[in-house]
Amino acid sequence: MEEVGHAEQIAVPSPLRTGSQGPTDLQIEQALTSILVSSAFRGSKQSQRLLQYLVDQTLRGHDGMLKERIVGIRVFERNADYNTGDDPVVRVRAADLRKRLAQYYSVEGAEEQVRIEIHPGSYHPIFSFPSSSRNPAARTDEPASPPAAGDAASPPALKPAFAAAMRHPIRLFRNHPAAVVAGLCLVALIVAGLMRQMQKSAADLFWEPVLKSPEPAIIYFGTDAVYTLSFEFLDNYRGSHPVDQQGREFFVDFPPGTKIDAKDLVPANDRVMVNDFAAAAEVITFLNHRDKQFDLRWGHDISPGDLRHAPVILIGAFNNSLTLALTNQLRFQFAGGNQIKDRANPRLSWSVVWDAKGNWVDDYAIISRLVQPKSGATIITAAGIGQEGTQAAGEFLNSPQQIANAVKGLPRDWNHKNMQILLHIRAGVGVPNSVSVESVFLW
Numbered sequence: 262m263e264e265v266g267h268a269e270q271i272a273v274p275s276p277l278r279t280g281s282q283g284p285t286d287l288q289i290e291q292a293l294t295s296i297l298v299s300s301a302f303r304g305s306k307q308s309q310r311l312l313q314y315l316v317d318q319t320l321r322g323h324d325g326m327l328k329e330r331i332v333g334i335r336v337f338e339r340n341a342d343y344n345t346g347d348d349p350v351v352r353v354r355a356a357d358l359r360k361r362l363a364q365y366y367s368v369e370g371a372e373e374q375v376r377i378e379i380h381p382g383s384y385h386p387i388f389s390f391p392s393s394s395r396n397p398a399a400r401t402d403e404p405a406s407p408p409a410a411g412d413a414a415s416p417p418a419l420k421p422a423f424a425a426a427m428r429h430p431i432r433l434f435r436n437h438p439a440a441v442v443a444g445l446c447l448v449a450l451i452v453a454g455l456m457r458q459m460q461k462s463a464a465d466l467f468w469e470p471v472l473k474s475p476e477p478a479i480i481y482f483g484t485d486a487v488y489t490l491s492f493e494f495l496d497n498y499r500g501s502h503p504v505d506q507q508g509r510e511f512f513v514d515f516p517p518g519t520k521i522d523a524k525d526l527v528p529a530n531d532r533v534m535v536n537d538f539a540a541a542a543e544v545i546t547f548l549n550h551r552d553k554q555f556d557l558r559w560g561h562d563i564s565p566g567d568l569r570h571a572p573v574i575l576i577g578a579f580n581n582s583l584t585l586a587l588t589n590q591l592r593f594q595f596a597g598g599n600q601i602k603d604r605a606n607p608r609l610s611w612s613v614v615w616d617a618k619g620n621w622v623d624d625y626a627i628i629s630r631l632v633q634p635k636s637g638a639t640i641i642t643a644a645g646i647g648q649e650g651t652q653a654a655g656e657f658l659n660s661p662q663q664i665a666n667a668v669k670g671l672p673r674d675w676n677h678k679n680m681q682i683l684l685h686i687r688a689g690v691g692v693p694n695s696v697s698v699e700s701v702f703l704w
Contacts, residue, residue, distance in 0.1 A: 284375045284388050286320055292375035292388075301365040304477050304554035306571070308358050311336050312386075316377065319386050327384045338566035348561045355384060463668050464661035466676035468547070470632050470639040476571035477554035480544055482537050483581025484560050487529040494525040536648035537576050540655025544574050544643065547659040570638050574658075577651050578627070578644035587640055592702045593627050593681050601625050601646060601683070611683070611699070613647045621688050624650035625699070628657060628682040645686070653686040653696050667698045678703045 284292070293316050296302055297309050314336050318326040326335070329351045333339040337350050345351070359379055366376065378387045461469070471478050495509045504511055515521075541557070548555050558567075563583070567573070575584045578595045585595060596602045596610075603609040614623035626645035633640070643654035657663045667682050668675055683699040 284390065288375050289316065289320065289377070289388050292373060292377055295370065295373065296362070296365055296377065299365050299369045301361045301369065305357070305361065305556055306477055307337070307354055307556065308361050311354050311358055312362075312377075315379065315384055315386050324385065329384070332384060338564050350562050350564075351384070353562055355379065356381075462661050463665040464547075467630065467664050467668070468551075469676060470630075471548075471572040471574075471641065472551055472553055474572045474639065477556050478548060478572045478574060479556050479558055479563070479567055480541050480574045480576065481563055481581070481583060482541065482557075482559035483575075483577040483579075483584065485534055485580045488526040489529050490521075491525045491527050494521075534577075534580070534648055534651075536652040537580075539652045540576050540643050541574075543655040543659035544576075568638065568640070572639040573641070575640065575642045575644065576655065578642075578646065581644065584642050584644050587631070588627070588629050588642060588644075591629060591681055592704075593629075593683050593700070595627070595644070595646070599646060601627060611646070611685075613650075621647060621649060624653070624686040624688065626650035626654040626657075626684040626686060628654055628684065630680050632679060645684075649688060650684070650686050654684060657682075657684060657696060663696060667701060671701065671703065675703055680704075 293313065296312065302309050302312070311332070314332065315327060318324075325331075329345050330339075330343070333343060333345065333348070333351045334341055337354070339348065339350065359381065362378065366373070370376075374390060376389050376391050378389070379385070380387065465472070490513065492509060495511075495513070498504070498513055502514070545555065568583075573583075575581055575587070578584050579598055588594060590604075592604055594602055594604060600610050600612040611625040613621055613625070616622050624645055624647045627642065629640070629642040629644075631640045632638075641658070643651060643658055645651040645654055657667075681702045683701075685697045685699045687695045687697075
């Protein structure tokens with residue numbers, strides 16, 4: 262196991278600066294600050310933390326702290342013995358970091374004097390002056406002179422006559438009655454607009470804990486239990502059967518009674534159902550309309566530390582272990598792999614209904630909204646028994662009208678309470694058709 266807690270504290274010159282005279286530490290730190298507050302990075306706290314860590318350790322000369330496992334422990338709060346092969350969080354986040362850096366330097370940072378890059382296959386930042394940039398020594402830190410009075414950037418001074426009139430409002434009204442009436446109308450319109458803003462919709466009140474959080478929301482998918490055929494099996498099959506598809510994505514013809522060795526079935530740990538993506542798309546649409554930043558996660562790309570401060574939206578139920586764990590003791594709970602139970606009345610339960618042709622007719626879903634009292638972090642779940650129920654739950658979260666109908670008749674302080682909403686989804690042909698509220702529980 263690699264040592265994590267005691268790194269040598271002797272700073273050494275970094276070899277990762279290109280050119281005969283690379284950027285100074287101060288110039289690098291200034292460039293880092295510009296990157297972290299840019300639009301490419303504001304929406305991802307994880308990318309910010311990762312880049313900050315990699316640059317800091319490099320400037321201190323602690324190259325040994327840039328190993329994958331140590332980065333996972335220090336930045337992403339993984340256990341000291343976690344398996345980097347099973348949990349590729351560092352590699353995934355580093356790839357995302359490189360994309361965000363490329364986006365930054367193509368737009369906001371195109372004219373930056375110092376460039377910070379992280380090449381694929383490495384976690385060591387490279388610091389350089391772009392070949393097209395001017396000599397940074399020629400730049401000065403002198404603040405720009407303030408605009409002169411009368412410039413477009415400065416507000417014009419009040420004219421003496423107008424200032425005098427403001428001291429004598431009756432005289433102003435007598436001399437300029439139309440102007441006064443217009444001014445009063447403008448004030449009335451501004452007040453009316455402020456009043457409308459104060460009257461928040463039910464959807465805004467429902468989402469308020471998420472929208473007010475300074476942290477980006479985390480939208481987390483569960484992953485389905487899917488197995489794929491091993492490459493060896495597919496290559497052997499191709500050798501004895503005609504296959505038009507050139508790659509390994511093709512269907513294998515299994516005659517009745519065919520047996521497959523267990524070694525030929527490989528778990529696919531990163532498969533997300535289309536309905537779950539559709540539910541997440543509804544949530545993303547809502548957040549985008551309100552300028553709320555978010556991160557998408559699935560599979561192993563989440564840790565307990567992520568749940569302590571950031572608002573989290575969990576998509577899916579039986580394919581999302583976090584949903585099951587965090588709602589297991591609530592009033593409405595998922596149970597048995599195929600139903601919802603009422604813990605307050607164990608005789609009540611809801612299950613998916615199918616018709617004679619195998620098409621689903623009725624599905625049920627739970628919307629849960631939990632505010633953790635200690636940290637203030639919020640958890641919202643959009644989860645159905647079946648795939649269609651999850652999709653309908655996502656559509657519910659993006660529907661001000663459906664949310665308003667669900668909270669109608671609740672106590673005035675409902676938005677300050679934890680809540681669960683049980684939804685009944687009646688199907689059309691393969692897609693959610695109608696959604697009704699079966700029950701709402703507050704505590």
